[in-house]
Amino acid sequence: MSMIDTLLDNKGTPLEKQTFTWRELASRPISKLDDDAFTRVRVILMNGVESDALRLKHFGARFNKVLQLPLAQIRRVEHHQMTAINWLLSSDHSPLETTVAYEQTAIEITAAVAQNEPDPYQAQTYRFGLLEDFDHLYRYAAMLDRLEGKDANNILQGYTDIIPGRPTSEHHRAPEDDLRDSYEKDNAALITKIHAALITGAEYQTHDYYMNIGPLFADPVARALYAEIASVEEQHVTQYGSLQDPSESFMEKWLVHEAMEVYTYASCAEQEDNPRIKALWERFVDYELGHLNLACELFKQHERRDPAEVLGGQLPKMIQFKSQRDFVRETLFREIDLRAHGVDYVPKDKEGRASLDYRSRLNGEGVPANVVSAGYTWKPGTELNPAGEQR
Amino acid sequence: MSERQVKIGMNLTGTQMAPDATQEQLEATRLFPADIPGDMRSYTDARQQAIGTADRVGSVPPPGSVKGMLKTAVDKVTGSNPEVLIDKLGERLAFERTGVRLYEAMIAKATSAIGATPAMVATLREIQAQELEHMNLVREAIETLGGDPTTMTPCADVAAVKAQGVLQVLTDPRTTLSQSMSAILTIELEDNAAWELLIELAKKAGHPLIAEGFKHAFEQEELHLSTVRELIRQDLLGQVS
Numbered sequence: 001m002s003m004i005d006t007l008l009d010n011k012g013t014p015l016e017k018q019t020f021t022w023r024e025l026a027s028r029p030i031s032k033l034d035d036d037a038f039t040r041v042r043v044i045l046m047n048g049v050e051s052d053a054l055r056l057k058h059f060g061a062r063f064n065k066v067l068q069l070p071l072a073q074i075r076r077v078e079h080h081q082m083t084a085i086n087w088l089l090s091s092d093h094s095p096l097e098t099t100v101a102y103e104q105t106a107i108e109i110t111a112a113v114a115q116n117e118p119d120p121y122q123a124q125t126y127r128f129g130l131l132e133d134f135d136h137l138y139r140y141a142a143m144l145d146r147l148e149g150k151d152a153n154n155i156l157q158g159y160t161d162i163i164p165g166r167p168t169s170e171h172h173r174a175p176e177d178d179l180r181d182s183y184e185k186d187n188a189a190l191i192t193k194i195h196a197a198l199i200t201g202a203e204y205q206t207h208d209y210y211m212n213i214g215p216l217f218a219d220p221v222a223r224a225l226y227a228e229i230a231s232v233e234e235q236h237v238t239q240y241g242s243l244q245d246p247s248e249s250f251m252e253k254w255l256v257h258e259a260m261e262v263y264t265y266a267s268c269a270e271q272e273d274n275p276r277i278k279a280l281w282e283r284f285v286d287y288e289l290g291h292l293n294l295a296c297e298l299f300k301q302h303e304r305r306d307p308a309e310v311l312g313g314q315l316p317k318m319i320q321f322k323s324q325r326d327f328v329r330e331t332l333f334r335e336i337d338l339r340a341h342g343v344d345y346v347p348k349d350k351e352g353r354a355s356l357d358y359r360s361r362l363n364g365e366g367v368p369a370n371v372v373s374a375g376y377t378w379k380p381g382t383e384l385n386p387a388g389e390q391r
Numbered sequence: 392m393s394e395r396q397v398k399i400g401m402n403l404t405g406t407q408m409a410p411d412a413t414q415e416q417l418e419a420t421r422l423f424p425a426d427i428p429g430d431m432r433s434y435t436d437a438r439q440q441a442i443g444t445a446d447r448v449g450s451v452p453p454p455g456s457v458k459g460m461l462k463t464a465v466d467k468v469t470g471s472n473p474e475v476l477i478d479k480l481g482e483r484l485a486f487e488r489t490g491v492r493l494y495e496a497m498i499a500k501a502t503s504a505i506g507a508t509p510a511m512v513a514t515l516r517e518i519q520a521q522e523l524e525h526m527n528l529v530r531e532a533i534e535t536l537g538g539d540p541t542t543m544t545p546c547a548d549v550a551a552v553k554a555q556g557v558l559q560v561l562t563d564p565r566t567t568l569s570q571s572m573s574a575i576l577t578i579e580l581e582d583n584a585a586w587e588l589l590i591e592l593a594k595k596a597g598h599p600l601i602a603e604g605f606k607h608a609f610e611q612e613e614l615h616l617s618t619v620r621e622l623i624r625q626d627l628l629g630q631v632s
Contacts (some may be wrong), residue, residue: 033402091563146434154404158412163423218552220441221434325415332423371437374429377420380406380413 012289018077023233030089030277032097037104037157038321039277042268043088044098044105045202046284049264052201056257060250067251070298074291081206081284088277094221095213096144099156102206103137106130107160109202111324113195116316122192122243124345125180126199126333128338129236134328135165138231139369147219151382152324159323162378166336171232172362174354177340178238185245185252190313193244194260197253200240207233224368231362232277248310251299255310258292267318320330395630396505396567419568444617448545451478454537473536476596478535481544483589489525490578496561497575504568511622518615525608532593532601554578569630572623579616586612 030039036198057071057078063070089098107130114126141152141162150163183192207230214226244253265288269281337348338353379385406413451474498515501507530540543551560566560574586609593602 033404036403090565091559146431153406153413153416157403158406158409158416161416161419161423163419163424167426169534219438220445221437224437251597296455325412325419329419329422366437368437370427373425374427374431374433375425376427377425378416379420380417 010289011293012285012291013283015073015077015290015294018287019021020080020084025080026087027084028276030088030274032090032092032155035274037155038103038108039158039272039274040089040101040155041105041108041321042201042272042277042281043085044205045109046104046268046281047082047086048105048205049198049261050078050085051205051208051259052197053078053257054082055201055204056253059163060254063250066302067298070294074294077287077291081287084280094148094150095216096140096148097155099140099210099213100137100144100152102209103133103140104156104160105201105329106133107137108207108321110199110261110319110321111327112320112322113199115324115327115333116319117192117195118189118316119182119183119210120191122183122195125239125243125307126195126205126366127335128327128340128345129199129203129239131165131332131338132168132171132232132236133165134332135168135171135369136232138162138164138376138378139168139225139229139373141378142373143222143225145376145378145382145384147222151380152378153380155357159325161325162326163332164373165332166338168228168232169363169367170172170339170359171235172355172359173235173340174234174352174358175238177342177352177355178235178241179242179343181343182243182245185248185310188245189310190256190259190283191315193256193310194263194315195241196243198264200237200244203233203240203263204235221368221372223380225372228368239268242350249303251295251303252310255292255299255307258288258295259311261288262292263315264319267321396569399609420573429496438463448548451481451544452539452542454539473596475537476598477533477536477542478546479589479592480538481540481542482527482546482550483585484526484529484533484540485543485547485548486554486582486585487522487529489551489558490522490582491519491526493557493561493575493578494522494553496558497571500561500568500571504571507568509510514618514622518618521611521615523606525611528604528608530596532604535601536598553581569623569626572619572626576619577622579612579619583609583612583616 030043032040054075057075061068061071095099110126110130110133114123114130117123117126137152137160144150144152156162183196185193210226210230210233214223214230217223218225248256262285265281265285268284269278272278272281299305299307299310337353338345339348340346341350341352377383383389417516421465454473454477454588494515498512500527501512501515533540557577562569566574590602590605590609593599593605
């Protein structure tokens with residue numbers, strides 16, 4: 001039995017029963033101090049997934065009059081799912097602490113995806129992006145220490161290393177070096193399609209988050225660093241977005257997105273240890289099954305095709321929400337000097353002129369990521385802790 | 392005596408909760424040391440450079456309302472830089488106005504928190520009423536000088552930025568009475584010093600009547616500070632007795 005048959009066996013919660021109250025939407029947040037970092041990772045990830053669900057459906061609606069109502073109906077629920085999830089972040093997270101959590105999410109999820117991805121080129125792309133988000137974490141951790149006097153590890157809880165990756169100053173590439181080859185929809189595994197939708201959505205929300213909070217900072221270095229890294233996140237959205245087959249119809253992409261949402265919520269529900277949050281993930285698995293079933297019905301009705309053409313094939317194990325330290329470190333050793341030239345990954349000395357020129361201009365008056373992290377070595381309790389190294 | 396407001400639990404933020412992972416993290420810093428030479432000075436240099444080219448947050452408008460001009464004859468703005476006093480009066484007005492709202496949040500906490508008493512709530516209400524009086528006192532002073540009390544002056548703007556953290560603490564339903572009172576203490580400490588300075592500034596600027604009118608407010612603020620300190624002391628010591 002294929003994955004899609006298994007999924008569709010369960011009809012989930014009917015759309016009309018997917019309701020909320022304001023109290024449910026703005027319920028009690030998680031604890032920054034006591035909840036596991038991976039609970040927050042899941043919260044951030046699923047907020048990004050729902051944000052992208054809305055985005056995709058809004059664009060779809062602009063091209064499809066006949067689908068506008070069902071899309072609006074599903075979007076309304078997804079908006080409320082997103083609210084219920086995003087409001088779980090407690091107000092004692094400073095925007096910069098939340099940023100550190102966003103980068104931890106990017107690192108740990110992209111690393112998990114890279115190892116689960118059967119297509120070697122797509123997996124290489126995830127590893128490539130991974131080393132850049134990994135570097136962003138280091139730069140932001142330095143800023144959290146030097147701006148707010150806080151230890152990034154209070155957020156990371158030991159799961160993620162705080163060291164330089166591929167230097168942020170070298171992430172800035174010309175657009176032609178950010179586009180990638182896409183999977184071929186008729187040959188790609190379902191999980192390949194799901195991964196591309198998932199990571200694109202996650203990066204998109206990171207971009208949007210940095211664009212929203214960057215101007216909230218008074219500190220000129222912080223404002224500059226957010227401007228710099230937001231630009232890289234836009235590149236990442238370009239990169240990951242281009243992994244998807246552009247010949248897929250809107251409805252095909254919609255089906256993939258709904259399947260991705262089911263898979264990702266199911267992964268969250270499987271591994272969540274906060275019972276209240278676990279119940280929320282389980283509830284939303286059922287909601288997403290309802291969305292997927294509805295999307296499949298509409299697909300049959302409008303494209304007169306079997307959804308299994310899009311969603312055929314088995315899914316591997318769930319996303320592993322755990323420290324990917326060993327994989328990240330190994331990738332760092334092997335691939336820190338990889339660069340992109342067109343759709344290819346090349347050694348550092350083979351970068352194209354377009355990206356070198358582009359970077360040279362942007363970095364012409366200094367590099368915020370370098371300013372913030374000059375000589376920075378993470379220590380438990382911040383770099384001001386003289387005992388840090390002896391621990 | 393007060394009940395304990397903090398508890399032992401599974402706080403996961405410290406390295407002692409994950410000693411093996413910490414060793415791995417420290418090993419990573421040895422394998423991949425800082426890639427950019429230098430230290431915090433580059434950060435400070437960048438700040439200094441930005442300060443050198445920055446605009447100010449805004450300006451103080453010239454006094455000149457009809458109502459104000461009439462009163463100016465009684466106590467007109469004098470001194471070499473009258474905008475300094477107007478700016479600080481605008482700050483005090485905004486601070487006291489926000490103070491009324493902060494105490495409202497504090498009272499919500501006090502009426503529902505473990506360890507609060509009706510006497511404490513009554514005290515907080517009394518302080519809140521006085522903050523409102525002080526707000527009106529400053530408003531009248533600004534009008535007397537021909538200023539516009541509805542203006543957000545630069546110091547008023549900056550004072551509001553300062554108060555954001557206090558507001559976040561007081562309005563968070565998860566914060567305890569002790570934590571909230573500590574946030575209020577921050578406000579009262581500043582308020583106390585600010586009124587004292589404002590009286591001196593008004594005198595120096597040639598407005599003895601305004602300075603005189605502020606004295607009572609300052610005395611009340613001194614009382615606020617000692618009251619809040621005592622409430623905090625009783626609450627904290629009560630938790631460990």
